[in-house]
Amino acid sequence: MVRMSEQTCVIFAAGEYYGDTPIVPSGALVIAADGGLDHTRALGIEADFVIGDFDSLTSSVPHGSNTLRLPSQKDDPDLLSALKVGWNRGARQFRIYGALGGRIDHTIASIQLTALLAQHGGVGFLYGDGMIVTAVSDARLDFAARHVDSTGDARARMVSVFAHSSDAQGVSERGLKYELTDATLTNTIVQGVSNELLDERAASIDVRQGTLIVTFPSSESLPRITRHHAFTGDLGALDTTVSSALAV
Template structure:
């Protein structure tokens, strides 16, 4: 599956290896991170207030500072326009809380348009599932939390984790799904109706 990789402005130690046919977008200050990782972007876009300079060359798309979209959202919209339906977003967790929340909303935006996406941070990965199930690889330890997103989540089933559930309903106003634990088994998470935000710890200190 072709992947649209997006690097946001938050510094990160996470990296990736693009393959032929993939699209790499540096969103504003994400260009500096890509340069430090030795990854050449196909597109650089944003208002470049975080980068502090306006890059030159092919593939640069300049946007005004005053706009309705975040730079990450602009990158996602471009990926959708170019036909990509799988996204991996880096450099989008940490720093300003409002930007992290905006990036979580961006995951839902992509899911509502038929795309899958991962928001990858240093030590955790976020994804949104909608009326579907997902399998997560077995881990001996680490946290996994699930939250209703954008409304109630009905028929939530969790198997293979320390705390299991079968067909429960989650609401955005009560964090019942926080701080579950991997315990050496493959994890199954399903929501029959609604959206579920899954936050999985990827490193355990």
């Protein structure tokens, strides 16, 4: 078992914020991705880095060495570029606002990027509309016990689990309304949707081999992550080119 404490990077993207007020932990690296700079300016938050092709930015593009302007035609989307900047500066936990809702293709891309992080030993938390979306690979998520209102809005206690890899083996869910033991989930069969946290019960979601997408209420404290082995590799260097397979 590998239990890690990760340096945090907070990324502001250009999508929906649902009226939520983002929280920036003390000492966190802050990156504004393209139109996310509009949000940091509105919130009075200073970004350490600004990155993008700035097609969604409505305010002025800042000058300076902390602004990384990307070409409009490239393989990596702005969010992946922001993740690479954070990763290459030591961040392994990413809290990402404005990457859910709005355009469905952007939402799917954001969820795929959380899986990319998980498969390299990092973790991304996507915040949106009262929920958090994350991914976990070969690891366990542990949620602390707390009071859960069983009579209020069901979304405030709802947890869902989906296989992102072709199959996810050794999946166990403990402390939830519906428990699962050593199951195999596939990415074409939905078996883990709409589970529930229980009042004053700690809960865990474990996958021995494979990658899961997990959603849970944003009112929950972020889960502790225990990885079943060490991970190697990284997200790669900042890529501003178009691959030959896509070139016209």
